[in-house]
Amino acid sequence: MRPLSARVVLLAALVLVAAGPAAAQSVDERFTVCLACHGADGQSRIPETPSLGGQPSFFVVAQLFLFREGRRDNPAMIAAAKGLTNGDLTAFAERVTKLPPPPAPEDPPDPARFARGRTLTLRHPCGVCHNPDFSGREQMPRLASQREDYLLKSMREYKSGARLGYGGAMSQELAGLSDQDLMDLAHFLSHLGGKF
Amino acid sequence: MTRRIVWLIVAVTGLALVAWPAIAQQTTPPAEPPKQEEVPFWAIGRPQAGPGAQMAPVPAFPIPTPADKLPLAKMKVPPGFKVELFAAEVFDARGLRQGDKGTVFVSSLFGAGKIYALVDKGGKREVKVIAEKLMLPNGIEFHKGSLYVATPKDITRYDDIEAKLDNPPAPVKIYDQLPGDVPHGWKFIKIGPDGKLYVPVGAPCNICEPDPEKYAQIRRINLDGSGMEIVARGVRNTVGFDFHPRTGELYFTDNQRDWLSEDLPNDELNRVTKQGQHFGYPYCHQGDFADPQLGWGKACADFVKPVLLMGPHSAPLGMRFYTGKMFPQKYQGAIFVARHGPWNRTQKYAADVVAVFLNPNGTVKSMEPFLTGLVENNAYLGRPVDVLVLKDGSLLVSDDHAGAVYRVSYKK
Numbered sequence: 230m231r232p233l234s235a236r237v238v239l240l241a242a243l244v245l246v247a248a249g250p251a252a253a254q255s256v257d258e259r260f261t262v263c264l265a266c267h268g269a270d271g272q273s274r275i276p277e278t279p280s281l282g283g284q285p286s287f288f289v290v291a292q293l294f295l296f297r298e299g300r301r302d303n304p305a306m307i308a309a310a311k312g313l314t315n316g317d318l319t320a321f322a323e324r325v326t327k328l329p330p331p332p333a334p335e336d337p338p339d340p341a342r343f344a345r346g347r348t349l350t351l352r353h354p355c356g357v358c359h360n361p362d363f364s365g366r367e368q369m370p371r372l373a374s375q376r377e378d379y380l381l382k383s384m385r386e387y388k389s390g391a392r393l394g395y396g397g398a399m400s401q402e403l404a405g406l407s408d409q410d411l412m413d414l415a416h417f418l419s420h421l422g423g424k425f
Numbered sequence: 426m427t428r429r430i431v432w433l434i435v436a437v438t439g440l441a442l443v444a445w446p447a448i449a450q451q452t453t454p455p456a457e458p459p460k461q462e463e464v465p466f467w468a469i470g471r472p473q474a475g476p477g478a479q480m481a482p483v484p485a486f487p488i489p490t491p492a493d494k495l496p497l498a499k500m501k502v503p504p505g506f507k508v509e510l511f512a513a514e515v516f517d518a519r520g521l522r523q524g525d526k527g528t529v530f531v532s533s534l535f536g537a538g539k540i541y542a543l544v545d546k547g548g549k550r551e552v553k554v555i556a557e558k559l560m561l562p563n564g565i566e567f568h569k570g571s572l573y574v575a576t577p578k579d580i581t582r583y584d585d586i587e588a589k590l591d592n593p594p595a596p597v598k599i600y601d602q603l604p605g606d607v608p609h610g611w612k613f614i615k616i617g618p619d620g621k622l623y624v625p626v627g628a629p630c631n632i633c634e635p636d637p638e639k640y641a642q643i644r645r646i647n648l649d650g651s652g653m654e655i656v657a658r659g660v661r662n663t664v665g666f667d668f669h670p671r672t673g674e675l676y677f678t679d680n681q682r683d684w685l686s687e688d689l690p691n692d693e694l695n696r697v698t699k700q701g702q703h704f705g706y707p708y709c710h711q712g713d714f715a716d717p718q719l720g721w722g723k724a725c726a727d728f729v730k731p732v733l734l735m736g737p738h739s740a741p742l743g744m745r746f747y748t749g750k751m752f753p754q755k756y757q758g759a760i761f762v763a764r765h766g767p768w769n770r771t772q773k774y775a776a777d778v779v780a781v782f783l784n785p786n787g788t789v790k791s792m793e794p795f796l797t798g799l800v801e802n803n804a805y806l807g808r809p810v811d812v813l814v815l816k817d818g819s820l821l822v823s824d825d826h827a828g829a830v831y832r833v834s835y836k837k
Contacts, residue, residue: 287484294487299558300538315488354684358481368484390607393561396482396535400607404630 256320263309263321271328279379283330287367289322291395301392330364333374338420346417349410353402363421368395377419384411482768483805485536489516489828496806501798502833505753508796511821511832512543512550518823518830520613520743521813522567526587529813530555530572531823531830532565534611540565540574542590543830550830555586555593563664564612566622568648575624577610578603580650600650604629604639609662613743618673621645621652625677627662632682632707634719641706643677643697657695659703659728665743665811670758672787674698676732678741678762681710683769690714692739693731694762696787702729733789738767739775743811743823747780751818752835756780761795761820763809776800776808778822778833796822796833 263281267273271282281289295301296310297318313321350356350363358369365371372380386392387399388411394400403411492513500508511529517536523529529543529550540556556562556574564575572586574596580603581596583589600622604610609627616622628641635641643657643666656675666677675697681690690710705712705728707719712730715723735741744762759780766776778796783789799807808826815821819834 287486291484291487298538318487357479367481369481390605393535393538393607395487396484397608397611398482401609401631404606404608405633 256317256324260321260324268331272331273376273379277378277382278376280331280375281325282328283364283371284325285365285367285369285371286319286322286326288365288370289325290318291368293318293321295395330371331374333420333422338416342413342416343420346413346415349406349414350417353406355402358398363418372418373421375419377415380415380418381411384414480769480771483808483826485517485826485828487516487536489514495827495829496799497831499798499801499806500796500831502796505837506833506835508831508833511830512552513829515541515543515552515830516828517825518828519563519810519825520565521811521821521823521830522565522572523813523815524567524572524587525570527816528587528590529821529830530565530567532563532574534561534563534825536825538562540572544590553590555583555590561607561611564614564624566614566616568616573614573622575612575614577607577612578605580614580622580624599648600624600646602653611664613664613666615666615668616648617645617668617675620648622648623656623666623675625660625663627660628706631684632716632718634707643675654700656700657697657702657704659706661706665741665762667744667746667760669787670746670748674787676744676760678735678744679704679731680740682707682716683738685717686737687770687772688737691734691737692741694733694735694741694781694789695729696732704729704731733781733792735762735764735792736775738770740765740767745812745814747814749814749818755782758783761812763812763822765808765810766800766805773800773803773805776805778809778812
């Protein structure tokens with residue numbers, strides 16, 4: 230399948246969000262709107278759109294909160310989260326945690342980049358917060374088998390300060406890493422196998 | 426719903442379905458456990474296994490604790506003192522300042538990005554948002570009718586703010602010569618007895634050797650942004666300072682580096698006795714401990730030692746000299762310090778307010794617990810960030826974990 234352009238994804242997301250008054254729909258109905266882009270099986274197939282499978286509940290609540298407050302630069306998600314109640318945040322998070330973690334890509338990783346990425350996760354003790362198997366916990370997302378392009382986009386945004394995060398740890402840990410480092414990290418993490 | 430929208434939804438849903446592969450139960454073998462020799466020498470000490478491998482910044486839940494669930498009954502203060510709720514549902518409550526007309530201003534950081542005004546409404550506080558979507562607006566100060574707000578990038582001023590809480594004026598920028606980094610870029614600001622505004626620039630990392638003319642320092646500027654001078658160097662990340670009520674000397678808390686050890690290094694209380702003094706970072710921590718990476722060839726004796734060690738990773742933040750009239754005489758001239766409590770430590774502690782008593786010569790006599798009880802089962806019920814002496818002499822304490830402001834008062 231050819232990747233969808235970002236513009237088509239944004240248009241589709243906005244249309245889906247605008248398709249019905251939120252109040253008239255159940256949480257489950259509204260959740261199917263999320264899954265149209267993020268993947269009903271927990272795995273996204275849309276460029277720079279994260280897979281949600283296996284994400285910790287706290288992380289989902291925190292990110293939806295940031296979107297609701299208009300504090301992450303993503304028009305589609307800001308529109309989607311507009312007007313969500315605190316109860317909605319936790320209700321969506323509960324459903325997200327039930328999605329299965331995505332499998333790793335079928336193509337094998339580049340061994341040298343995979344190894345470099347792994348070494349970087351030890352120097353910058355990524356696994357201390359995200360868990361040694363990168364399954365994530367609390368406010369810290371699951372990274373294992375996340376889309377490579379999304380991991381790279383997120384890390385670049387944290388490093389540049391474009392994304393402030395829900396705390397200062399990411400900008401601190403990524404300070405001093407090169408863009409090649411970020412690419413190798415994304416390559417390693419995205420190729421970690423499904424459920425550990 | 427128009428036909429066009431229906432068509433689009435069908436198309437998008439269809440695309441998603443087409444893209445759905447038959448999910449083969451593909452399993453990539455898990456990564457092998459790291460071999461110790463792959464860890465570079467300078468990262469040794471960072472936990473790879475055991476309890477330390479489970480440390481992470483302690484987050485506040487994005488939904489503040491409701492008033493009836495706040496840990497008020499858990500907090501302990503010395504005999505004669507009382508803690509009560511001042512304001513609930515102040516998400517990510519950080520810095521505290523009081524306006525001339527009594528308004529209490531509250532800043533916030535990553536969680537909220539807002540500035541709140543707490544307004545008295547018949548003994549209860551109404552929480553107004555006066556600015557939002559700001560970049561880490563932790564630093565605030567009130568001076569002659571204006572509220573000053575500092576982000577990692579700039580300092581702005583909201584004039585005549587107490588008369589305009591419902592319709593705040595556009596901020597006036599007074600200073601933008603700040604590097605703007607996120608790590609330790611958030612501010613604590615205060616106007617000194619010299620009428621100048623003091624603003625720190627933290628180290629843009631945990632441990633590194635940044636340009637000393639740009640980072641790891643406390644500066645002061647005139648209120649129009651001119652005349653910048655460096656007041657103190659070798660300061661990793663101060664998020665609280667105040668001026669001695671008699672001598673005018675600057676005392677500041679400083680948060681020391683992470684990932685070294687459960688019990689090293691201590692966070693500090695420092696005292697500036699001469700402009701431009703160097704307080705050790707990144708070469709020497711807690712006055713007597715050379716950094717294992719960057720401390721080689723450096724002598725701790727060449728740097729100014731802290732006046733008080735405040736506990737490893739205890740995170741002392743906001744502090745204020747007590748000059749109010751309400752508390753007993755022994756607290757006159759003492760410093761109240763809010764300790765946020767560690768994240769980079771497996772055993773949580775602090776998350777309290779301590780009272781630091783000084784000798785007449787400005788050195789530290791002792792430190793005593795003042796408000797405690799917020800650590801339970803190795804987890805935080807609340808985390809103090811700043812303290813503020815109200816005009817009536819009572820003490821406000823902000824809590825960014827539960828999202829609330831408490832008031833401590835005293836009655837004989």
